Amino acid sequence: MxxxxxxxxxxxxxxxxxxxxxxxxxxxxxxxxxxxxxxxxxxxxxxxxxxxxxxxxxxxxxxxxxxxxxxxxxALVGDQVAHNPYFRRFPRGVPDTVEFWLRELRSAAGSGEQPEVRFGVINLLSLPRYGRVQHTYEEMLAEHDELLPSIKDRVTVxxxxxxxxxxxxxxxxxxxGSTTPLESSDLQLFATLAALRVDLVPESIPVRETRGVLNAARLAAGLPLVAVDTVVDVLRVACQASGGDVTLLEPTRFRGFRRAERRVLMGALDQVIAGNEGKLGDVNRYAGRFKRLGERLHPHEYPAFPHAQDVFAVARGERVARTMAGRAEVALAAGEVAQAARVLAAAPGLLFRSLDRLLRSASGPEEAGKVLATAGSVVASVSGRVLCSVREHLGNRTQHDFARLFVNRSGRPWITADTRRRLAPEVVYSATTMLDEELLRRLPAYDRLVVDPEVLPVALPLSGKATADGLDVLPRGTRTPVDGDLLRFFTYWRQSKQRTDYDLSVSLLDENFDLQDQVSWTNYHADGAVYSGDLTDAPDGATEFIDLPLRAVSARYVVPQVDIYSGEGFTEVVESMFGWMVRDGEQQGAPFEPRTVRMRSELRGTGRVALPVMFERDYEGKWTAIWLHVYLSGSPKFNQVAATTSTVGTVAATISRRHYLTVEHVVDMLAGKAGSVTTWAPGLRLDGPVTFIGLHRPDGLPEGSTAITLDRLSDLVPN
Known part of the structure; x- marks a missing residue:
């Protein structure tokens, strides 16, 4: 509890x-x-x-x-731990890489301790002093002057x-009520709150995995399930109630259910199928999981729920249930694209998720028009999140992508070449106009709207999976300006059971996204950037930094990454984080100063190489952060920046060149329906309640005002 x-x-x-x-x-x-x-x-x-x-x-x-x-x-900003770099005077006093290794070899020889030698090659990482801080936190602080204040220091109310x-x-x-899937820590928080508010039924629960968490709490409390209309909804409840994955990304080992719980789950399945036997087709996608669930529910003991028994008959292969997608595939194979669209119209969300394929498969403008007409007839039944996702997707389809990048809910990417036929501009225009008109119809008409311009370039949070827990973490694809003289990256981790070595590195890419240079434990200095030193063991926590003087860097793109060299993964350590700070002029200060932190995110992906963000320099020397939130699979051990160069370049190019649907797009539509729109600026005086849209709620909004801020940006995605 x-x-x-x-x-x-x-x-x-x-x-x-x-x-x-x-x-x-x-x-x-x-x-x-x-x-x-x-x-x-x-x-x-x-x-x-x-x-x-x-x-x-x-x-x-x-x-x-x-x-x-x-x-x-x-804790939110990462200041709950002591950040102590390997080199106590960092960023000053960091030696040349070769000089450092020679010094370590001489020290080892003088101490009489022998490093590990294999096949005539010295393992430098086995040198006796290497990878462990040789000074106390207090000794490190004594080497640094006090941080001087700057008007650019972050102030969050x-x-x-x-x-x-x-x-x-x-x-x-x-x-x-979030219209988009919750980030994992928010989903865990919701599970805690659902147990405390189990008797409270929200007016709307748009996301199915959120429903699954709520219904698992209701199942435990002996209450009936709510808002269940597919067999997969029931499967999610069983997974959550078993301590498994409600998102269904990972398999779940089902627990034994009490008889009362079995009756509730069987009754819910029966009710779903009794209303529409066509929903049995949903069983096929998770047939193995339904079979294992059936072993725990004992369907034969419940003759009063014959439709629920059909669910498990399909899962066991004793009954065939053709899916709507299967019937559409038959039509497509026959070249009947318009007919395939009519089949999918019975599942509007599936139709819109298939819209690109249908349009590029159409034989010409006439058939494409029929597909769009069918889509338009059911557009009012499609969730706002799907409409926004399709709108963003189609906005990128008049030209070929650098590559096709698919990122799953764990942040793991899959990359392939873009071989799709481009859609005609007039077809894209017709489709996006239809989508914008429907979104505009659903958006509320605010009386007085106040908008902070800093929020406008933020990508619409169409999924909490495209972000991470932390401070000022923005959705994948968001572009935000970087204003300062020095960018300082940091990563911190604390191992759980075994020695764990994380490495902070930076890829410096040219205008073609090819590697120009890199900064890491194998190269302490490059292009003005400086590395704080390699730590290879973190029983009490370890921090690594990289300094990037923005005016000195010649690279066009800078991509920081955190590599797991050895030991525990991001989900296995006690804690791990990544962030960056911005320093202005000669602010001095310790390596970690919380009020200079611009972003801090948890590292909890399943890959072995984390790419949280990248930075782009334009031809005028101005820098922009572009949020990635990607975890590469990497290797089980010994991940290094040099081994990931090609993939990092492809990910950076694909995300940086993509046009994301932003808050500005929605605000422009809201402005057309609002009574008045005011641009926020510090010190602005307001004489009555307003609806404020920005990253953070400012101090002093009039009583009765509503603030749509970073924790509620999904409210801008209509239901």
Whole structure:
């Protein structure tokens, strides 16, 4: 069971709202001032309402609340651990690579300790001092001057929310109502909240895996399932209830179910099929899992649910259920593209996901027009997320892609050549116009809209799987400007059971995405960039840095990556993270300064090479961050930057050249329906409630205002 403290922390980190504390009142103004100072040192600031609330509490409650807030935000930015680089004076004092290895060899010879030698070759990584910090954290800090303040340092406002019950309910309903799949940590949070609000049925639960989590909580509480309309919905419930993967990406070992639970699951399956036997076709995709589930549900014990028994008959191959997709394939094989579209119209979402294939298979403009007419007749029945996904996809189909890149829910990419026939511009125009008209129809008409321009280039979060947990992490494909003199990457990991070596590296690519140079443990200096030194063991945690002076770098593209050289994977270590900081001028400071952190993300993918983000320099010398969120498979051991050059270049080229559907596209449509639209700027005075769209809620919005911010951007994707 999640403790109240843990829950409060997670809610703060997700919403940047602090649940109100109860208890006796008092005067804790000094505590409130100390809270604000502590927050500012980490790049945060307490809102006026939060300061007033802490000030009104008795000292004990004020100190407890303030401590919890500081702990939460420091962990959010990655400041909960000591970041100690291999070279204590980094970025100064980092030797030439060859010089460093010669020094280590001389040190080993002087100590009498012999490095490992295989086939006449010295294993440099086995040198006795190598890979372990030789100084304390305090000794490292003593080598660095104090960080000088800069107007470019990040300041993120932390707001006051309702009491804990209100924050639980608000966050539960927000996650349940998300129109896009939740990121894994949000899905875990939702599971916790669903158990606390199991009797509360949200008005809408658009995403099926979210429904599965909620229904697993209801199953455990002996309550009926809600919003179940396919057999796969029931399968998701069984997976979640068994501690497995509700997304169905990974197989689940089903537990034994109580008799009452078996009856609920069998009843749900029966109800789905009784309404439409055509839904038996959905069983084929997960036939093996349904067979294993049947072994736990004992279908023969429930003669009152004959339709549910048919589900398991199909899974066992005792009954044939043709799928709609199969019937469409028969029509396509016969060259009857318009007929295939009419078949798929019975499943509108499937029709729209197949729209590209149907249009490029059409014999000419007339048949393409028939396909679009069929699509238009059912467009109102398609989810907004699918409409946005197809809109983004078709916007890239008038030209060939650099490569076709498919990224699964774990961030693992599959790459192939783009051999598709391009779609005619007039066909794409007709299709995208139809999609935009339907999206516009569904979008709300806000009375007063205020928009922060910083949010406009953010890619619409069509899936939480295209991002990661952390601070200011944006969806894949988002382009954001980088304003500063120095970019500093960092990665931190702490191993669980075995010695684990992660390596932070940077690929420096030219305008053709070919390798120009690299910075890593094999090359400490390149193109102005500097590496902080290699750490190969992390029982108490380890951090590596790379400095990139933006004005000195000649490469066109910079792609940082985290390689697993040996040991535990990203999902096996106790914790692991990646982020970057921006320094301005001669700010000095320690290698890790929380208020200079622009982004920090958890590393939890299943691959062995993480590509969180890339950076692009234009011909005027301005830099832009482009979010990747990709995990390459890599090798079981010894991953290095040199071995991934080709794949890294292809991933970088494909994502950077793709046109993503952005918040700006939706805001432009909203502006046409809004009573008024105002561009946000610090200090703007507003005289009444507004709907604010931006990365973070600013301090001082009028009472009654609604803020659609980073944690709620999926609200911009219509249901």
């Amino acid at each position: 999640t403790s109240e403290t843990t829950l409060r922390t997670r809610l703060i980190q997700r919403t940047l709202r602090v649940a109100r504390a109860g208890g006796p009142g008092g005067d804790s103004s000094p505590v409130a001032r100390q809270l604000d100072i502590a927050l500012m040192s980490a790049g945060f600031k307490a809102s006026r309402e939060l300061v007033e609330h802490v000030s009104s509490l008795a000292k004990e409650q004020a100190v407890s609340l303030s401590t919890g807030v500081v702990v939460a935000v420091r 932390v707001h006051l929310g309702g009491d804990l019950d209100e924050e639980i309910t608000t966050t539960f309903l927000a996650l349940a």
